[in-house]
Amino acid sequence: MTRETVIEVRGLVNRFGSQTVHENLDLDVYRGEIIGIVGGSGTGKSVLLRTIVGLVRPVAGEVRVFGENLLALSDERRSRVERRFGVLFQSGALFSSLTVAENVALPLVEHAGLPRVDAQRLAGVKLALAGLPVDAGRKYPSQLSGGMIKRAALARALALDPEILFLDEPTAGLDPISAAAFDSLIVTLRNALGLTVFLVTHDLDTLYSTCDRVAVLSQRRVLAAAPIDEVARTDDAWVQAYFNGPRGRAATRAAHPGKD
Amino acid sequence: MATAPPLPGSATLTRDTGGARLTIAGDWTLAHYSNLQHRANELAGSIDSGIAIDIHQLGAMDTSGAFVIAELLGSSRTQALAQDEALPPARRALLKTVGDAIDTYCTGVKRPRDAGFVAALERIGKAMQGFWKQTTKLLAFIGITLQGFLATAWRPRRWRVTSLVSHIEQTGLDAVPILALLSFMVGCVVAFLGSTALASYGASLFTVDLIGFAFLREFGVLLTAILLAGRTASAFTAQIGSMKAREEIDAIRTLGLDPVELLVLPRVLALLVALPLLTFLAMIAGIVGGGVVCMAVLKMSPSMFLSMFQADISLTQFLVGIAKAPVFAFMIAVIGCMEGFKVSGSAQSVGEHTTSAVVQSIFVVILLDALAALFYMEMGW
Numbered sequence: 001m002t003r004e005t006v007i008e009v010r011g012l013v014n015r016f017g018s019q020t021v022h023e024n025l026d027l028d029v030y031r032g033e034i035i036g037i038v039g040g041s042g043t044g045k046s047v048l049l050r051t052i053v054g055l056v057r058p059v060a061g062e063v064r065v066f067g068e069n070l071l072a073l074s075d076e077r078r079s080r081v082e083r084r085f086g087v088l089f090q091s092g093a094l095f096s097s098l099t100v101a102e103n104v105a106l107p108l109v110e111h112a113g114l115p116r117v118d119a120q121r122l123a124g125v126k127l128a129l130a131g132l133p134v135d136a137g138r139k140y141p142s143q144l145s146g147g148m149i150k151r152a153a154l155a156r157a158l159a160l161d162p163e164i165l166f167l168d169e170p171t172a173g174l175d176p177i178s179a180a181a182f183d184s185l186i187v188t189l190r191n192a193l194g195l196t197v198f199l200v201t202h203d204l205d206t207l208y209s210t211c212d213r214v215a216v217l218s219q220r221r222v223l224a225a226a227p228i229d230e231v232a233r234t235d236d237a238w239v240q241a242y243f244n245g246p247r248g249r250a251a252t253r254a255a256h257p258g259k260d
Numbered sequence: 261m262a263t264a265p266p267l268p269g270s271a272t273l274t275r276d277t278g279g280a281r282l283t284i285a286g287d288w289t290l291a292h293y294s295n296l297q298h299r300a301n302e303l304a305g306s307i308d309s310g311i312a313i314d315i316h317q318l319g320a321m322d323t324s325g326a327f328v329i330a331e332l333l334g335s336s337r338t339q340a341l342a343q344d345e346a347l348p349p350a351r352r353a354l355l356k357t358v359g360d361a362i363d364t365y366c367t368g369v370k371r372p373r374d375a376g377f378v379a380a381l382e383r384i385g386k387a388m389q390g391f392w393k394q395t396t397k398l399l400a401f402i403g404i405t406l407q408g409f410l411a412t413a414w415r416p417r418r419w420r421v422t423s424l425v426s427h428i429e430q431t432g433l434d435a436v437p438i439l440a441l442l443s444f445m446v447g448c449v450v451a452f453l454g455s456t457a458l459a460s461y462g463a464s465l466f467t468v469d470l471i472g473f474a475f476l477r478e479f480g481v482l483l484t485a486i487l488l489a490g491r492t493a494s495a496f497t498a499q500i501g502s503m504k505a506r507e508e509i510d511a512i513r514t515l516g517l518d519p520v521e522l523l524v525l526p527r528v529l530a531l532l533v534a535l536p537l538l539t540f541l542a543m544i545a546g547i548v549g550g551g552v553v554c555m556a557v558l559k560m561s562p563s564m565f566l567s568m569f570q571a572d573i574s575l576t577q578f579l580v581g582i583a584k585a586p587v588f589a590f591m592i593a594v595i596g597c598m599e600g601f602k603v604s605g606s607a608q609s610v611g612e613h614t615t616s617a618v619v620q621s622i623f624v625v626i627l628l629d630a631l632a633a634l635f636y637m638e639m640g641w
Contacts, residue, residue, distance in 0.1 A: 096606030112290050118297060125327045128361035142605030161290055161322035192357040193323065194350055 003030040006164055006196050007052055012061035014047055021047050023220040025061070029164075034190055034197040035225075036207045039217030040238060045200045046090070048217065049166055052198070053087055054078070065164070083111055085164040086157030090172065092149040094141035100127065100152045101137030107159045123159070130155035131185055147178040151185075158189070164196045165189075171203045183209045204248055208255035216242075267319060268292045271299050271332070279310055285317035288325025296325065300332040307332065313341065321351060326358040335363050394620075401598040405528060408520040423526035431492045431527075432534030436541065438491075443475075443483055443542040447549025450474050454550075455557050464558055468565055471550030472573040476581045477636075480543035482629055485588040488535060489621035493596035496527055497617040500600025501610040509601070519601075528593040535589035539582055580641050584632055588625050595621045 007029035014022040021044035029035050037045050050056040052063055054070035062069060068081050094103050104123035108114045114122065120137075127137050130151040141149060150170060157165060170186070171179035183206050190197055201207065207214055207228055215225040216239055224234045232243035232252070242248055267286035274281050282303075288296060313333065321329075330338040341347070342356035412418045454467035500523055503509055512519045547569075554560045599617035603609045 097608040108290075112293065114293060118294060122293070122324050122327065125323065125358065125361060129323060129357065140606065140608075142609070158323070161324065188353075188357060192350070192353040 003033075005029070006031050006066060007198065008062075008064040008067075009048075009052065010062045010064075012048075012051065012063065013059045014044060014051060014056065015059045020220055022051075022058075022061075025217075025221045027215060027222050027225065029196060029198060031163075031196050032190075032194060033212040034186070034199060034210050036211035036214045036228075037198070037200045037217060038202070038207065038214060038242065043217040044220070045217055046168055049087075049168055049198065049200050053085065053166055054082070083107075083160050084162055085166060086160065086162035087166040088150070088153050088157045088168060088170055090168045092141065092153040094149060094153055094156065096141050098140075099137065100132070100139055100141065100144065100155075103141070103152065104137075104156045104159050107156070111160060123155070126155040126158055127152065129158065129189070131181065147174050147182070150174065150182065154185075158193075161193065162195070164198060167197065167199045167201075169201055170199065171201065171206050176205075179203065179206065180209070186210055204243075204251035205254065208251050269296050269319070269325060271296075271303060273303060273306060279312060280306075280308070281312045281314060282307065283314045283317065284329065285319070287319040288321045288329060290322055290324045293324045293328070296328045300328050303332060307334075313337065315341065315344075316346065318351075321354065323354070323358055326354050327362070330355065330359045330362055335359065397602075398595065398598060401601075402594055404520055405524055405594055405597075408518065408525055409528075412521055412525065418521065420522065420526045423522075424530050427526050427530030428534050430495070431488065431530055432538060435488065435491060435534075435538060439484060439487055439538055439542055440545040442487065443480065443545035444549035446479060446483060447471060447475065447546035447551075448553045450479070450546070451550035451553035452557070455553070465560075465568070467550070467554055467558065468560075468568045469572050471547055471554075472569055473577060475543050475546035475550070476573065476577040478581065478629070478633075479546055481539045481581050481584050481588065482625070483546075484535060484539045484542045484585070485592065485625040485629075486622055488531070488538070488589075489592050489625060490618055492531060493592050493599075493617045493621040494614045496593065496596030497599040497603075497614045498610060500597055501603030501613055504601060504603045505605055505607070505610060524594075524597045527597055528590060531589040531593040532586055535592070536582060536585040539585040543578070543581070576641055580636055584629065587628060591624050591628065592621045595624065 005028050007027070009025060009027040012022050012025040012027075013020070025048070027048075037048065039045050047056060051058050052065060054063075057071055063071075066081060066084060068077075070078055070081060073081065094100065095106070098106065101120055101123045104126050105114075105116070105119035108119040108122055109116060112119075124134055124137055128134065132148060132151050132155065136144065136148060136152070141152065144152060154167075154170070165186075167186070171182055174182060186197060186199075187210050189195060197210075199206070199211065211228060213225055214228045214231045216223040216231060216234070216236075218236065218238050223236060223239065224231045228243075231239065232248075234240075243252070269284075269286040269288040269292045272283045272285075274283065286292075315329075333341065338355060338359040342352045342359060344352065347355075451467055451471055454470040455464045458464045458466055458470070500509070503523075509519050509523075512522060551562065551565050554565055555562065596617050599613040599620070603613050
């Protein structure tokens with residue numbers, strides 16, 4: 001089976017001061033898959049995400065998104081590539097001076113050149129897609145709960161119908177019910193919109209219920225990148241502790257009822 | 261992805277013997293959104309229940325395109341279309357998702373908006389109410405601060421000396437250069453004005469008196485207070501406000517500590533120390549500035565300036581001026597801290613309240629100064 005590679009990371013090195021976060025890291029992400037990135041705290045999951053979207057300039061190595069090296073492009077071409085992906089930041093990063101609907105409408109007005117009225121209407125649909133009631137659009141981000149902020153931020157990330165969606169800890173800080181709803185929302189959207197999803201998470205339930213493949217970051221590189229059951233069998237102390245610890249076992253049982 | 265050459269989306273209505281038929285073709289994507297929406301609005305009236313829908317020439321479709329189609333066709337026909345086996349599964353899923361989203365959430369709620377006279381009245385009313393609320397809040401906060409002060413005053417162990425000293429440094433010492441320069445220059449300006457205006461009466465020597473009265477009674481304390489209102493009240497609001505936004509204030513409360521004692525009292529006391537000292541400095545700098553101009557323009561010797569100053573200006577002038585300093589200090593610090601506590605959540609809110617703190621404290625300073633001037637006049641000081 002030939003799969004189209006949309007993100008290609010080769011020989012990535014990231015270093016902050018004397019601390020090396022990534023060393024010769026390689027990773028491929030294929031079109032249409034949901035890939036989960038896991039790893040202990042400080043293994044550079046978020047840094048990897050920020051490197052791929054071009055917010056961090058790597059010390060060495062190359063990152064290609066849709067075959068283009070973002071950091072080598074002119075501003076205009078870079079912006080055109082950036083419109084093809086959406087990013088959901090860890091704490092939402094909604095603009096606090098704009099209402100939720102204006103937040104979502106902003107890229108539509110700026111990039112798609114829609115008149116404000118149309119953009120607001122379309123923003124309403126995106127909010128509905130993300131599972132928010134229509135009156136949430138008039139509120140300011142500070143008036144929303146944590147779960148609603150995540151949904152609103154997802155709506156903004158989806159505004160331009162991106163091909164790749166980057167999610168940084170989307171279910172962190174959500175209650176289990178909202179987290180499960182968010183997981184199924186992501187799968188639904190992926191199926192409906194044909195998204196590729198790059199998911200940084202700690203949530204084992206999310207990994208089991210959504211991800212096609214899981215990439216484990218450890219010892220400054222990608223230790224394994226494969227379907228979750230395969231990864232869970234990897235012979236590595238951290239991986240074993242992660243997937244076969246008490247929480248890991250509970251999540252496995254939830255994902256495969258009947259097996260133990 | 262579609263292999264056909266991309267065409268802008270179109271919708272055509274044809275009528276033949278079999279009945280009406282709506283043909284949806286081309287790319288229904290964000291790039292064509294405005295045209296598609298326009299076309300959909302034109303067709304909206306002529307779609308009836310018996311219409312046949314041909315969607316097989318449809319090129320690319322994204323959520324915005326699906327939204328226009330779903331809105332054009334209405335809920336039930338969109339759902340029917342999403343069941344159509346002839347369409348690829350991904351497309352059916354997209355139509356279904358968007359259709360569901362519209363059904364579940366977009367039950368159009370629109371808030372009627374008043375305009376004109378009523379809205380103007382409403383705004384005036386709101387502003388008045390806001391002013392009244394603001395005043396009561398300020399009085400309440402003054403009360404809380406005084407209460408906190410009395411509760412800790414006789415317990416030296418609860419004095420926050422480090423914090424106090426640090427705030428005195430930030431609000432007092434760090435403001436010395438800018439304040440001295442500012443007062444010096446205003447002193448020069450007043451002296452120039454005096455010497456020019458009094459020259460026509462042949463009384464330019466009395467420029468000395470003008471400078472003395474102006475700086476000791478009014479300008480020294482007023483300049484200092486306004487500078488600190490801009491510099492310190494805003495800093496207090498931003499400091500406390502960003503703590504409030506990050507739930508640090510709540511953390512202080514849950515640790516069983518008193519935010520007033522921890523945050524407000526050191527700031528208020530620091531300003532109570534710093535502002536009178538700075539006022540004294542501003543007076544001196546202003547008088548020196550005036551003196552320099554007197555020497556340069558009126559050819560007056562320093563000793564003559566000083567002896568005139570000594571003869572004409574009594575100590576009362578100084579006392580009357582400096583007496584206002586602690587009052588201004590208290591008000592500026594209290595307003596700065598109070599606005600900080602009123603911050604809610606966002607970065608925007610920190611900015612709004614910082615502005616409000618500066619405006620309010622300058623307003624209060626000038627108001628109190630005017631009242632004091634009236635009082636002193638009646639008392640004959």
